[in-house]
Amino acid sequence: MQLEDRIFTINDHNEFERTALDVFSYQYDRISIYREFSDYLGKSKEKVNSLTEIPFLPIEFFRSNIIRDKAEFDKVFLSSGTTGQERSKHYISDLKLYEKSFHNAFSQFYGDPSEFLFAAILPGYIDNPDSSLLYMVDKLIQSSKNKLSGFYNFYDEHLITKLKNIRSSNSKNKLIIGVSFALLDIAEQHSIDLSDCIIMETGGMKGKRKELVREELHAILKGAFKVEKVHSEYGMTELLSQAYAKEDGIFETPSTMKVMIRDIYQPMSYVSKGGSGGINVIDLSNIHSLSFLATQDLGKKLSRGRFKVLGRFDHSDVRGCNLLYS
DSSP states (O other), rough: OOHHHTTTSOOOOHHHHHHHHHHHHHHHHHHHHHHHHHHHOOOOOOGSSGGGGGGOOOOTTTHHHHSSSSOOOOOOEEEETTTTOOOOEEEEOHHHHHHHHHHHHHHTOOGGGGGEEEEEOOOTTTTTTTTTHHHHHHHHHHHHHOOEEEEETTTOTTTTHHHHHHHSSOEEEEEEEEEHHHHHHHHHHHOOOOOOOOOOOOOOTTTOOOOOOOOHHHHHHHHHTTOOOOOOEOOOOSSSSEEEETTTOEEEEEEEEEEEEEEESSSTOOTTTEEEEEEEEEEEETTTOSSSSEEEEEEEEOOOGOOOEEEOHHHHHTTGGGTTTT
């Protein structure tokens, strides 16, 4: 079985580790910047025999480098970025691989996307046609059999009426996915019963609002929308897999993805259960770009591979990871 096919047939941790090590060897041979980085850390492919020995490339490398294993590509996803900031660029060799990855992940946690009503409230992303999140949600909407599925304009004066129509529809599975600042703005201005809907936030205020801890955000959304739980999605431009949290911001990963929490001051070491540190992500769906990324997110390690996202590194935190940037 080809390596690209193996990443979607993983059944347990041992199989994941074997596949990840093979992906590491593949990318070490074909992606020069990753090979140089690994060699600098003394981690040639002959010296890497476990997940904890694999070097994780700082995600910032996607801003200034072309990271891919072949010349041909279907699409370049760009991060939203802020004014004056260089945007991350993720070269996608095969969009069908991305589609398979997010369909499999969604199905693993929620079921067949064709059976869902998807209502997407994603201001900011709508203005970025090169957003990987926008691409994913658009494809999920296209797969839906429900005529009410679609993008809902955050600035539409009839938005609340349309949300009430979703609430009153006889659809069994209703998912409202929105960027956090948009959901928060709606919640603070309206109280609307969406108790039979899944409310899913995608994280971050994108500079629109003061950042809130996830618990505070979820408390506001639960009160306004009359739901017992708020779901969360964890993904980014540089990844092709997504983690999902169905309750209390406790994320679980699909079969193509694993999160490891690195020690802030010893980035090649990992914390034990209950410990906090930097989030490293293994995304095997990134087989044609890079599967081993050290993010700027802070997380907490929980049992059974689950994790929480605590926030972002500030500049003082990054100083503890200087060896990654030497």
